[in-house]
Amino acid sequence: MASAGHRVKSPETVISVGLLVILFLIGAGIFVKQSDFDMGRFGIVTVPAGLPLQQAEAEEEEKPALSSLASEGFEPFSKTEFYKPENLYEKINGKAPFYIESGFEELSAQRFVNKNDQSLWMEVYVYNMGGVRNAFSVYSVQRRAEAEPFEPMRFAYKTSNALYFVHGKYYIELVGSAESEEMLKAIAEVARKIRAKLAVDYDTEIAELSLFPQENLVSDSMKLYLANAFGFEGLSNTFTARYRIADVTVTAFLSRRADSNEAEAVAESYRKFLIQNGAVRKNTSQKTMEGKVMDFYGTTEIVLSVGSFVAGVHEAENQEAAEKVAEILINKLNSANGNE
């Protein structure tokens, strides 16, 4: 008969104690984690009352010092503001998801005002996009159609009141409050200062841009869609460029994949996607394009793979022009594949 005070001393006891310790540690872990979870994920305000979260005014010495960018005759008009993905919406609201989906890391912004004329002011936006491809993507997708190139910078353009450019991993917007020569001159000066003061890695070339044939290419028409190009989920990292042939504009595209098998798989998926959405295959005299040319509600789509690239033509108004552009793109990609 066992006594009431009997104590079991055995491996079972050790295991039991071990299990209790594990349970205690799990409990402690949950407690610690719960006291530090992101309430924002649940839509819970962690600041007093209902005001939006205010922008974090972080330590300036750790961030790009924008205050030193003031052009001659201008002075800082606000403190440098810093925004992370969590609060970017406080600055640009509905456009924030576009930047965040494109790799956005941080925005620094500051206003400068003309010392003699308060109606002349500009705002400098420095978006750290984490890499030159991301910066080029947000730059190119938003490029204003009527803009003029801002030479000698490569990825830069100006409008009547603003200047936009890529500087390494940064996408920069300089937006003026007025359309005037004085404003644009001041903006250009800020651009020069940014290029001189903001260190970037210039080794980060975007190789795909040189793969588009130059003949009939509309200058500054190249864009990079990081995801969901043409509404198709499988088409990521897709570059496009416009060509002008006999008054017809054709958009060519290419997307580098891991290898030729993946490229063909993506091309085939995209063709199926188009057909599911109403595209119909068309006859072609080009052997390399057989089965790859489609009519999509009156426009021509050509989708094929060339080595490790998915390439083709999107929404062309004219099949002849579409095939011509596709042919020169295929030739260029073939030589690129041969060189790899």
Place this chain on the structure above:
Amino acid sequence: MSKENDVKFDRREFISRVSKAGISVAAAGTAAYLLYDGKGPGPSTGDKKLVTLPDFSVPRRDGQTISIVTGPDRVKTVNKAIELLGGIERFVRPGETVAIKPNIAFASPPMLGATANPELVAEVVRLCYRGGAKKVYVTDNPINDPASCFTLSGIGKAASEAGAEIIMPKDGLFKNTTLAGGRLIKNWPIFCGPFETVQRLIGISPVKDHHRAGASMAMKNWYGLLGGRRNIFHQDINTIIAELAILVRPTLVILDGTSVMMTNGPTGGSVSDLKQANTLIASCDMVAADSYGCGLLGRQVLDLPYLAKAEKAGAGTTNYETLKPKIATVS
């Protein structure tokens, strides 16, 4: 089993151990039951008092629900648009207090069209006083720093000079609101303080492209009333806009398509994002106003799912032509 455990229990010992185990399980279960919060955390740590916004709408009049006026001068077009709906006297009566809620979301110059036009806001303030208003407030809960938004948009100065009182967002002006039947607006802080003591509410918004919503017009303007971390609603932007159209029942909305932001909205940034459409809409039906406005952006009603959602919820009609719009041109 080890030898140490190879022991026999008597009945008393067995009952004692089972009872202790049972009590332990029951205690743990009771504690969990008492600590369990079936409702989960609320959306705000602020004032828990739930309020609803008053209904500011005016009785419908056949053929005087929506007016569309073309012309480059906003002062002229807004006067004509309101005249076509029966005049300001229909919307503001002597001695009443009016709140005007322009879109002042950004600290952006008027030239860029990211915010309501200051001259238009000022003219509506003057019209309200002409209608006999005792007091006119101009207010918004901007996305950017409020003081900068009111200043740099030019609306603060223009509205003040026209005699309006500016109300900036402050903690005490937000109260938690739940929209009956709503899916997103539940116990959520709403900027409702300025509207609790007024009899009329007028919304003024530009027609803009919007990266997330497709377009920002009269209904999207009420997004400015949301407090808290409102960006989470971007995940379901169509539902939140439709719910706002149910929550807010304005007297009148003025949709300014004089200069339309065609691309890169809602912030824009370049004058080249704008196109002169020279059209201004005044409407007692926000859904109808936005349904017409989306055409100025080159879009169709089907391109903006929130329009159908709002229509289904009873906020108005997407088929604005059935309202027999009053149409005019002023040079």
